[in-house]
Amino acid sequence: MRFDEIQHQATAVEVLSRAMQRGRLHHAYVFSGPDGVGKGMVARALAMALLCQAPTEAGGCGRCGACKRATHQQHPDLHIIERDTNSKGELESMIKIDQVRELQRALSFKAFEGGRRLILILEAERMNVNTSNALLKTLEEPGEATHFVLITHAPHRLLPTIRSRAQSLRFKPLPRAFVAAQLAARLEIDATDAALLAGLAEGSIGRGLALADSELLGRRVALLEQIDDPDGMRRVPQLLELAEALSKQRDGLALLFHLLRTWYRDLAALSQGRPAESMVHGDREAAARRRLTTLSLKGILTRLTLINDAEQAVLEHTANARLSLERLLLKLVGQG
Ligand SMILES: [Zn+2]
Structure with missing residues (x-):
């Protein structure tokens, strides 16, 4: 992939290539x-x-050995730090300090090929304070021609000392129509399904693909009706059952939180007079307008905060998923 082959991230590409x-x-x-x-x-x-051994203005040539090794992540001067998998084949919840120490050992030697090195840290928000501090030492004295890219969807969770040593590049959500077209082509689905999926994906092709794969998507309307139910307090046992069932859906949990978040964002937007066409759950406009007769903007914003807090606790394994979901579902059906 050359710089000039990348669509819709013009700012980032321009900053870097310049x-x-x-x-x-x-x-x-x-x-x-x-x-x-x-x-x-x-x-x-x-x-x-x-x-690249023969870079052009558009970036790597894409043909030389170095480019090929970089593309296949087999270049000795390209270091990728990401979460390990454990013995059960599941991803660890955090990047380990040992991974950073191993990187430091590797960087203490000379670069293998052209002299430049790049370290990519994926999901950089998944480093605890100790790991971050270990990395910080390397960031402070990276060695010659050594560059770091920390990739994250949650930059506020990086240590301020790390953020202050790096140049920040913000990537925007992709346009909805572009995501819809990409999803339609890759998944071979029709335009209506692609449009709904693209709305839910909120500018992320990756999220759209994951959503399409999830059985939660087919249950979207039923789930929203069960979870955002003003009479829900009458159905506490069923809600607890639902929380338990959902908590076992490890891979589906991120999508569940996302479904809830987009729903309450839709409600907030509608309550502020935004047009229904901007809704993600556009097929639920009538239900949304009904819901707004019993839910204030303050109540909606409180729920969005609760969802974000529960998501962070559950996805980072800092809390028991079932208990967190129980607590969340009970609060969502509560008053106010
Ligand atoms: Zn090349």
Whole structure:
């Protein structure tokens, strides 16, 4: 992937390719923005541009050995730090300090090929304070021609000391029509389904693909009716059952939180007079207008905060998923 092959992230691409041409690439960048909008793609394009044996204005040539090794993530000067998998084949919840120490050992030697090195840290928000501090030492003294890219959808969760040492590049959600077209082509679905999926995906092709794969998508309307129910307090046992069933859907949980978040965002937008066409759950306009007769903007915003807090606790395994979901569902059906 060359820089000029990347669509819709013009700002990031321009900043990086211009910095490269002038020989002024920062030694550390934070790529932030929603998942699935091209942060990884731009990082890989940067890897090619940096490591290529015959770079052009558009970045790496894409044909030389270095470019090929970079593309296949087999270049010895391209280091990728990401969550390990455990013995059960599941992803660890956090990046480990040992991974950073191993990187430091590798960086203490000379670069193998052209002299430049790139370190990509994926899901950089998944480093605890100790791991972050270990990385900080390397960021402070990276060594010559060594560059870092930290990729994250949650830059506020990086240590301020790390953020202050890196140049921030924000990636925007992709246009809805572009996401819909990509999803329609890749999934071979019709335009109506693609439009709904693209709305839910909120500018992220990756999220759209994950949603399409999830059985939760087919249950979207039923789930929203069960979970955002003003009479829900009468059905506490059923809600607890639902929380338990959902808590076992490890892979589906991120999508569940996303469904809830987009629903309450729709309600907030409608309550402020935004047109129904902007809704993600556009097929539920009537239900949304009914719901607004019993729910204030303050209540909606409180619920959005509750959802974000529960999501962070559950996805980072800092809390028991079932208990967190129980608590969340009971609060969502509560008053106010
Ligand atoms: Zn090349």
